[in-house]
Amino acid sequence: MKFGAVRxxxxxxxxxxxxxxxxxxxxxxxxxDASKAGAKVDRNLFGQFAENLGHGxxxxxxxxxxxAIPNTRGIRNDVVNALRVLKVPNVRWPGGCFGDEYHxxxxxxxxxxxxxxxxSAWGGVVDANSFGTGEFMDFLDQIGSQAYxxxxxxxxxxxxxxxxxxxxxxxxxTALAKERAANGHPEPYRVPFLGIGNESWGCGGNMTADYYLxxxxxxxxxxxxxNPSQQGPNQMLKIAVxxxxxxxxxxxxxxxAWQHHDWSWNxxxxxxxxxxxxxxxxxxxxxxxFGVEEYGKALKSTLFMDGFLRKQEIVMDKYDPQKMxxxxxxxxxxxxxxxxxxxxxxxxxxxSLRDAVLASLNLNIFARHAGRVRMxxxxxxxxxxxxxxxxxxxKMVLTPTYYVYKMYVPFQxxxxxxxxxxxxxxxxxxxxxxxxxxxxxxxxxxxxxLEITNLDPEKPVDLDAEITGMKAKSAKGExxxxxAVDAVNTFEAPNAVVPKPFSANLKNGRLALTVExxxxxxxxxxx
Ligand code: AHR
Numbered sequence: 001m002k003f004g005a006v007r008x009x010x011x012x013x014x015x016x017x018x019x020x021x022x023x024x025x026x027x028x029x030x031x032x033d034a035s036k037a038g039a040k041v042d043r044n045l046f047g048q049f050a051e052n053l054g055h056g057x058x059x060x061x062x063x064x065x066x067x068a069i070p071n072t073r074g075i076r077n078d079v080v081n082a083l084r085v086l087k088v089p090n091v092r093w094p095g096g097c098f099g100d101e102y103h104x105x106x107x108x109x110x111x112x113x114x115x116x117x118x119x120s121a122w123g124g125v126v127d128a129n130s131f132g133t134g135e136f137m138d139f140l141d142q143i144g145s146q147a148y149x150x151x152x153x154x155x156x157x158x159x160x161x162x163x164x165x166x167x168x169x170x171x172x173x174t175a176l177a178k179e180r181a182a183n184g185h186p187e188p189y190r191v192p193f194l195g196i197g198n199e200s201w202g203c204g205g206n207m208t209a210d211y212y213l214x215x216x217x218x219x220x221x222x223x224x225x226x227n228p229s230q231q232g233p234n235q236m237l238k239i240a241v242x243x244x245x246x247x248x249x250x251x252x253x254x255x256x257a258w259q260h261h262d263w264s265w266n267x268x269x270x271x272x273x274x275x276x277x278x279x280x281x282x283x284x285x286x287x288x289x290f291g292v293e294e295y296g297k298a299l300k301s302t303l304f305m306d307g308f309l310r311k312q313e314i315v316m317d318k319y320d321p322q323k324m325x326x327x328x329x330x331x332x333x334x335x336x337x338x339x340x341x342x343x344x345x346x347x348x349x350x351x352s353l354r355d356a357v358l359a360s361l362n363l364n365i366f367a368r369h370a371g372r373v374r375m376x377x378x379x380x381x382x383x384x385x386x387x388x389x390x391x392x393x394x395k396m397v398l399t400p401t402y403y404v405y406k407m408y409v410p411f412q413x414x415x416x417x418x419x420x421x422x423x424x425x426x427x428x429x430x431x432x433x434x435x436x437x438x439x440x441x442x443x444x445x446x447x448x449x450l451e452i453t454n455l456d457p458e459k460p461v462d463l464d465a466e467i468t469g470m471k472a473k474s475a476k477g478e479x480x481x482x483x484a485v486d487a488v489n490t491f492e493a494p495n496a497v498v499p500k501p502f503s504a505n506l507k508n509g510r511l512a513l514t515v516e517x518x519x520x521x522x523x524x525x526x527x
Pocket of ligand 1: 051095096097098198199331379380385
């Protein structure tokens, strides 16, 4: 497997923000030449992160085979059915900070014989280790996704990690492969992505870049994937810890060394973590009960992602002009204050229309940087931070962010088509923001998909899109909005923020549409 390096050379942002504010009625003109094919919008940009944290795994995914909540081998059916719709390309597990404290042996073998341990990374709660390697792989099979396993560099050893990989991937009759077979899986598992540590500059061991580099070389060499189907072009991609801060010295150290790497070590990706924390650390923004000013502040803060990626890309381009090493944004999303009445270590927050708009802005940024950014993982999948799904025992609700991911499914592996437009600006309190954002791509059947985000919480936007390079016959789509920026879906009212059908006018190669304030809209144009 390759991250598809050379296919992404033209991920250039065409978002032009004018300095003169537009009048409310001023339409936005878009120009789209559907014959101009850019990079592939890698489906791995729509990856997710499921750490052993709070109720992310336990209750969110795992309820156990004896639960009254309908499940398949302990994994809840409602969650699986909802996630299948999103075509989740990969899931990062077991951490996060938890990953550097995880010892895989405690999570294999007969359920009744697994030891109870403490989850010291997140709240010191007792972990029964019922959800281990086999359960994670079963979950992936059930939702139709792929493994992104993050190995323990902080408190583990290269031997422990090497043995975990042998347990998961060896086809030969080794003791570890036989143990896997005895635990119910004779066939080797596939591990397409391997994370070598997590935030090693912080919770992963507070290492210097040079110290981490020496560890990286050791782990990269000794931790092997033995699965016969993952040799040669399909081999596992190794992802090194990258920065979680705008400074570039960590990236410099890793990439400079990588430039001269020999046969004995290699990486295919460098990770990057960047959360939207609108008021800075510690997170203090409420996830419900806020107004348009806080909304504007959060969007302004999320747009920082673009410059952050660019800064790191400049360094990577210096040492890797062929873009062989991908930038992997394997933790991103909105981090708000924990909901009152919840364990603060469980990072529980509601998910509003604001978070949905913020998700679309980030996905569009990733797609425009697709030359280098070829994988991303929103934090996190269920019940933690900016999640897709919230559960409370047998109840489940899909969040506005879930619906954004659903609407973006057609962009997975589609071909980026540049959109030229003048976004204009709007000002909300102290924040001046673009009025709109847009993304276009063509799928394998030739359909053109156009996404429009209207950031303005108060004014609709009229758009006039000139489409050349294809003869579009019809246009239809869906839009996601709600009366208030802090609108949320709850167990009692699960359909407050759900996509509605959307119509657009198509005449002589021009598409006219009006998008509602604070909305995410996806339209498809049939050739
Ligand atoms: O996603 C929550 C935490 O944020 C992760 O465990 C860690 O990697 C990051 O700091």
